[in-house]
Amino acid sequence: MDAKNQKITTVFPTLAKQPIKGVSAKGITITDENGKEYLDFSSGVAVVGIGHGVQEVTDAVVEQMNKASFLYRGLFSNDATLELSQRVIDMAPDNMERIFFTCSGSEATESAIKIARQYQIERGKPSKWKVISKWQEYHGNTMMGLSVSGRGNWRTLYDPYLTRTPHIPQCNCYHCPMGLSYPSCGMRCAYELERVIKAEDPSTISAFFFETIGGATGGCVIPPKEYYPIVREICDKYDILMIDDEVITGFGRTGKNFAIDHYGVKPDLIVTAKGMSSGYLPLGGVIISKEIIDTIQNGSGKIVHSFTYSGHAVSCAAGNAVLKYLHEHDLVNRAAVEGAVLKEKLEKELSDLPMVGNIRGIGMFCGVTFVKDKETRESYPMEKNVGPKIAEYCCSHGVMLLNAQPGSEDVLRGDALLVEPPLITTEEEMDRAIAVLKEAILHVYEEVK
Ligand code: PMP
Secondary structure, eight states: OOGGGSOOOSOTTOOSSOOOOEEEEEBTEEEETTSOEEEETTHHHHTOTTOBOOHHHHHHHHHHHHHOSOOOTTTOOOHHHHHHHHHHHHHSOTTEEEEEEESSHHHHHHHHHHHHHHHHHHTTOTTOOEEEEETTOOOOSSHHHHHHOOOHHHHGGGGGGSOOOOEEOOOOSTTOTTSOOTTTTTTHHHHHHHHHHHHHOGGGEEEEEEESSBOTTTTSBOOOTTHHHHHHHHHHHTTOEEEEEOTTTTTTTTSSSSGGGGGTOOOSEEEEOHHHHTTSSOOEEEEEEHHHHHHHHHTTSSOSOOOTTTTOHHHHHHHHHHHHHHHHTTHHHHHHHHHHHHHHHHHHHHTTSTTEEEEEESSSOEEEEEOSBTTTTBOOBGGGOHHHHHHHHHHHTTEEOEEOSSOSSBTTBOEEEEEOOOTTOOHHHHHHHHHHHHHHHHHHHHHHO
């Protein structure tokens, strides 16, 4: 049949299988075309912090569209973008001064790397250009985003195009890539940063780029409290910027405004997206320190970087309404309190089940790692598809959960599931979702054992 006469049943890039057709969403529940309901325990993909269907956000978007939909940032400023800049800076660590808006996390990653580079040049350090990052972390799907990402199986296909950037091991205490145990390891993985900086020549390094809490690749991998203070010390010692990727963890997900706040550390740039607009419209951004802004302001006076849709007034109007809602409903504190309950419930209900190796959590951001042997922590072979099978069972029983992209341990192995519902999730909803997850684990265990 000629292509024009074929009815399109899947949205590219999905080709193989018709996904569920979602028709409406309210609170933490999504309804499909047959009226079946799903508890959104993945917040889309760690996006929908304030929940679905908040009328105030829709109203703010419509109001802005009625005033002006598109005002090109090169020619006009606008109130929505200015207001959101202020709201974001008010939430960010106190060394932060401005935000450059984008439409996605990947664009924010690209922007942060370019702003860091421009800063190094304008302060008279043009030899500083390299960006060090960690394996098993993810920063975006554009070529530079993928270059600094350490998500092996997403890189392989495009490897010839990727810029050679150094990577260090991730800080993953359950499956330590260095084969060590915390705390006797003495945080060797943090000091790997220093070793690589010295090997590469500190005068060539611009920045260290990291996910505060490893998200979609490892499945909520939380470094111990001393990790980022050590990293900050090393970066200061070698005159290197810290670029903190909070695309998943920003805007309250972990029970603080930004995950780095748990560590008492101030980064130089923060990459953000998802929670800022809760997915109501595409929005991302790079939060920039006063030191960087001042240097560029007193140097060339402008950032040599732009996107057509940077600071889109309607996306920013959505962002304002979302952050207003977040504050008015005290959702950052709620994520801390109810997130602790979520972790406790997961531990109580799942710890003793077969395959459940490790449960982690910080705010409304939890991860469960599945292993073949709970003693040795040996993972299942990839072909067993343990993580995807558990997620699939949950989905068919009305609970949306995302498995960390295989493998959670390294490119060859590891199964983990992310439990990251909207910040408004109730304890009753947690009980319903965890009951299904429990069933799923037992079901898949029988299948793969
Ligand atoms: N950084 C992190 C930590 C992410 O999780 C993601 C997306 N999952 C990105 C960057 C890229 O964001 P986007 O998909 O909006 O480009």
